[in-house]
Amino acid sequence: MFAQPVTSKWVLATTNPANLGVIVKQxxxxxxxxxxxxxxxxxxxxxxxxxxxxxxxxxxxKCVLPADEMRKDHMKHLQHQRDDTMRDGIRxxxxxxxxxxxxxxxxxxxxxxxxxxxPGEFCQSCHAYTSVKLDCFECHATKPRDTxxxxxxxxxxxxxADVHDAPKTKxxxxxxxxxxxxx
Amino acid sequence: MxxxxxxxxxxxxxxxxWGLLGTFGLFLVLGLGAVWVMEHxxxxxxxxxxxxxxxxxxxxxxxxxxxxxxxxxxxxxxxVFGKKMYKPLSRLSALMAIAFLGGGLMVLMLDLGRPDRxxxxxxxxNPKSVFAWNILLYPGFFAAVGAYIWFMMxxxxxxxxxxxxxxxxxxxxxxxxxxxxxxxxVVARNGYDAAVLAPMFIIMSFGFGLAIYLxxxxxxxxxxxxxxxxxxxxxxxxxxxxxxxxxxxxxxxxHLTSLYGTENHSFxxxxxxxxxxxxxLFWIGWVGVGLVLPLAIxxxxxxSKSRAWIGIACAMVIAGGLASMYVIIIGGQAFPMSIFPxxxxxxxxxxxxxASYAPSIWELxxxxxxxxxxxxxxxxxxxxxxxxxxxxxxxxxxxxxxxAKEVEVEAETDxx
Amino acid sequence: MNEQKIDxxxxxxxxxxxxxxxxxxIAPGVMLxxxxxxxxxxxxxxxxxxxxxxxxxxxxxxxxxxxxxxxxCESENAWGSGSTDEQKSDAGQKAQWIRTVTLxxxxxxxEHQLPMMCQHCEQPPCVDVCPTGASFKRADGIVLVDKxxxxxxxxxxxxxxxxxxxxxxxxxxxxxxxxxxxxxxVESCTLCVHKIxxxxxxxxxxxxxxxxxxxxxxxxDPNSTISIEMKKHATTQIRADLNLNTGxxxxxx
Numbered sequence: 088m089f090a091q092p093v094t095s096k097w098v099l100a101t102t103n104p105a106n107l108g109v110i111v112k113q114x115x116x117x118x119x120x121x122x123x124x125x126x127x128x129x130x131x132x133x134x135x136x137x138x139x140x141x142x143x144x145x146x147x148x149k150c151v152l153p154a155d156e157m158r159k160d161h162m163k164h165l166q167h168q169r170d171d172t173m174r175d176g177i178r179x180x181x182x183x184x185x186x187x188x189x190x191x192x193x194x195x196x197x198x199x200x201x202x203x204x205x206p207g208e209f210c211q212s213c214h215a216y217t218s219v220k221l222d223c224f225e226c227h228a229t230k231p232r233d234t235x236x237x238x239x240x241x242x243x244x245x246x247x248a249d250v251h252d253a254p255k256t257k258x259x260x261x262x263x264x265x266x267x268x269x270x
Numbered sequence: 271m272x273x274x275x276x277x278x279x280x281x282x283x284x285x286x287x288w289g290l291l292g293t294f295g296l297f298l299v300l301g302l303g304a305v306w307v308m309e310h311x312x313x314x315x316x317x318x319x320x321x322x323x324x325x326x327x328x329x330x331x332x333x334x335x336x337x338x339x340x341x342x343x344x345x346x347x348x349x350v351f352g353k354k355m356y357k358p359l360s361r362l363s364a365l366m367a368i369a370f371l372g373g374g375l376m377v378l379m380l381d382l383g384r385p386d387r388x389x390x391x392x393x394x395x396n397p398k399s400v401f402a403w404n405i406l407l408y409p410g411f412f413a414a415v416g417a418y419i420w421f422m423m424x425x426x427x428x429x430x431x432x433x434x435x436x437x438x439x440x441x442x443x444x445x446x447x448x449x450x451x452x453x454x455x456v457v458a459r460n461g462y463d464a465a466v467l468a469p470m471f472i473i474m475s476f477g478f479g480l481a482i483y484l485x486x487x488x489x490x491x492x493x494x495x496x497x498x499x500x501x502x503x504x505x506x507x508x509x510x511x512x513x514x515x516x517x518x519x520x521x522x523x524x525h526l527t528s529l530y531g532t533e534n535h536s537f538x539x540x541x542x543x544x545x546x547x548x549x550x551l552f553w554i555g556w557v558g559v560g561l562v563l564p565l566a567i568x569x570x571x572x573x574s575k576s577r578a579w580i581g582i583a584c585a586m587v588i589a590g591g592l593a594s595m596y597v598i599i600i601g602g603q604a605f606p607m608s609i610f611p612x613x614x615x616x617x618x619x620x621x622x623x624x625a626s627y628a629p630s631i632w633e634l635x636x637x638x639x640x641x642x643x644x645x646x647x648x649x650x651x652x653x654x655x656x657x658x659x660x661x662x663x664x665x666x667x668x669x670x671x672x673x674a675k676e677v678e679v680e681a682e683t684d685x686x
Numbered sequence: 687m688n689e690q691k692i693d694x695x696x697x698x699x700x701x702x703x704x705x706x707x708x709x710x711x712i713a714p715g716v717m718l719x720x721x722x723x724x725x726x727x728x729x730x731x732x733x734x735x736x737x738x739x740x741x742x743x744x745x746x747x748x749x750x751x752x753x754x755x756x757x758x759c760e761s762e763n764a765w766g767s768g769s770t771d772e773q774k775s776d777a778g779q780k781a782q783w784i785r786t787v788t789l790x791x792x793x794x795x796x797e798h799q800l801p802m803m804c805q806h807c808e809q810p811p812c813v814d815v816c817p818t819g820a821s822f823k824r825a826d827g828i829v830l831v832d833k834x835x836x837x838x839x840x841x842x843x844x845x846x847x848x849x850x851x852x853x854x855x856x857x858x859x860x861x862x863x864x865x866x867x868x869x870x871x872v873e874s875c876t877l878c879v880h881k882i883x884x885x886x887x888x889x890x891x892x893x894x895x896x897x898x899x900x901x902x903x904x905x906x907d908p909n910s911t912i913s914i915e916m917k918k919h920a921t922t923q924i925r926a927d928l929n930l931n932t933g934x935x936x937x938x939x
Binding site for chain 3 (some may be wrong): 309311312313314316318319320321322323324382383384385387388390391394395396398399400401402405452455456457458459462603607609610612613614615616617618619620621625626
Binding site for chain 1 (some may be wrong): 822825830858864868869879884
């Protein structure tokens with residue numbers, strides 16, 4: 088009942104202890120295959136394969152690392168940075184995902200940002216080509232955002248306060264402005 | 271010499287068998303479909319929200335997980351406490367324990383916000399989390415019970431059955447304690463913060479597990495035409511009666527302790543008096559259907575002799591068990607947390623209000639899918655491996671068996 | 687719609703600020719707030735346990751019906767009205783990082799309100815119960831969710847005595863680059879960690895409170911305004927019985 092007729096050679100080999108040699112051979116072949124494919128993939132220059140990327144050269148011509156390193160290791164760096172930022176609050180910009188997006192998000196004709204995970208955009212085109220799931224943007228913003236008004240306001244306020252030794256909060260500015268207006 | 275108990279795989283070729291397996295399979299597929307809907311859309315399609323954080327899936331999952339460890343009890347009675355009568359019942363008991371834990375875990379895992387990251391639950395462990403302890407306890411249970419089954423089936427390993435049985439028994443106590451503690455260690459909520467929850471969950475697991483086991487055993491024997499003697503049924507139903515009484519005691523103590531402290535009065539009032547659905551589920555579901563009626567049936571002079579009634583009593587314990595889980599899990603969340611004692615509070619986030627919860631069809635589907643998985647696993651496994659004894663007749667099972675009936679029959683023939 | 691409002695606000699701000707600067711007058715009687723309590727930490731330096739960030743909330747000053755802090759949090763962290771997301775979730779499913787709670791004295795019926803958010807406990811129950819360690823406390827006392835390893839089990843929400851956490855019930859697309867949040871994970875007030883790391887020295891809620899009911903600062907620094915205020919006045923922790931040593935303290939409950 089339990090032993091259904093097996094068709095795969097691999098299963099046949101494993102079920103019979105006498106075939107240990109076969110298994111060893113198969114494992115060896117697998118290794119050779121994997122190594123070869125690794126070597127092959129490395130030796131074929133990446134320029135000649137893969138999708139054409141939309142890169143916004145207006146933001147500069149160079150990434151933080153040479154392109155082939157980034158192709159291979161971007162996730163390694165991002166993951167390392169992610170833990171540093173998340174756990175320790177280290178916010179260096181070199182490998183920050185936010186900076187990646189700032190640079191790699193393109194704009195449409197209406198001068199609006201297109202999400203980097205939209206079809207044909209920088210992140211998505213490669214990930215679609217290689218069939219690798221793009222999980223970052225389940226949570227991370229897909230385009231730069233300059234509308235978050237508090238940071239901007241507070242930055243200006245801070246600059247203003249630094250120069251004029253003045254109060255920082257909106258309410259106080261309102262009060263001041265109101266009083267100035269009354270005078 | 272007494273005849274030896276033989277086990278064999280059930281034939282499992284009939285239309286009825288495939289029909290049964292197909293039905294379970296259908297419910298499982300429907301359950302997985304519900305999961306797809308939930309995961310594709312996000313939990314907004316469910317009735318769960320930021321107040322009722324754990325919904326119907328957890329009712330099913332926790333029920334099945336504690337029932338799983340309870341089902342194993344039958345085997346433990348044989349191997350740990352040396353009751354010979356229970357030995358032939360052990361294999362099925364261990365099998366169903368694995369199946370129900372599997373089903374319960376399926377429900378639990380597929381209700382996660384990110385089930386795709388399940389592997390993280392194994393690769394990142396926070397040693398202080400009760401949930402993480404459980405994540406270690408589950409595979410341990412599978413391994414221990416798996417080994418237990420192997421030791422029982424493999425003649426050479428038979429002599430170690432007692433040791434592995436003892437290990438599995440201790441492990442299952444840990445597992446149920448862990449499951450109970452998931453709730454018992456939540457200090458924030460009136461409905462949960464009680465150490466008595468862990469032992470209460472253990473007693474509940476005894477009751478739910480035995481009810482599920484007895485019902486399944488009667489069904490299996492009936493549908494495969496294997497003899498199931500009255501002595502087995504009688505012993506198991508008497509044991510069920512004891513477990514129900516013990517559950518009763520714990521429910522009583524749990525609420526009595528709660529009622530004693532004034533701070534819990536409003537929570538107790540909510541569950542026991544004016545909690546609407548929760549109060550109804552408590553009194554009608556948990557106490558009435560789950561405890562009083564089955565207790566009455568299993569000790570009733572004539573009903574307790576009827577298999578049909580015993581089956582109904584088992585089903586009642588199961589239904590009451592689900593109701594009790596609903597009251598504990600959902601009721602405990604619906605009641606507002608006491609963040610500002612002494613004040614009447616209100617906010618846009620449900621402070622000071624009884625939270626409402628309307629379970630969606632998807633959650634129900636997932637829960638039933640889990641049960642279907644457990645039953646399908648059991649049904650399939652008894653077809654491929656010898657879990658079920660060929661016979662559980664009184665002749666084999668009852669140490670005081672005297673073939674009284676046959677004598678009578680002979681006497682009658684003589685008279686004729 | 688929202689952006690228009692923001693633009694309007696910005697215009698107002700600049701006009702007024704310029705007007706003020708031009709007149710060069712700081713009105714007398716306006717108390718100067720202590721600025722620069724928190725120096726910007728170098729970008730490559732880790733947060734340290736020399737600081738413990740916290741809030742002091744004065745519910746006497748918190749004005750009835752005002753929800754400026756909530757609005758500011760929404761726009762800063764892009765949830766609620768600060769984002770176009772969460773349209774499918776019902777009211778009970780939508781995230782709320784901060785809320786105003788109205789307390790009514792049972793005896794006197796006196797009502798007052800206060801903002802509630804993550805209390806940034808020193809001994810956070812959410813961190814204890816999290817199976818993967820996604821819930822964690824940073825060295826400087828900020829309790830956060832690492833959404834990279836959050837599996838969405840929601841045990842932290844069960845454990846939190848303050849109901850401070852929300853679960854995301856649907857796909858999101860309109861996050862702020864500084865505030866990642868997404869479906870199937872749990873989130874809560876971050877104490878505007880991105881602003882702290884940037885050296886803003888305040889949170890959106892504290893910044894927006896026109897009644898000075900919310901004071902942000904370093905509880906470990908004896909000379910910070912928050913420490914001085916807490917030495918001067920009686921303060922309480924919510925659910926002090928749990929002994930969690932919260933980073934958010936209250937006056938006037």
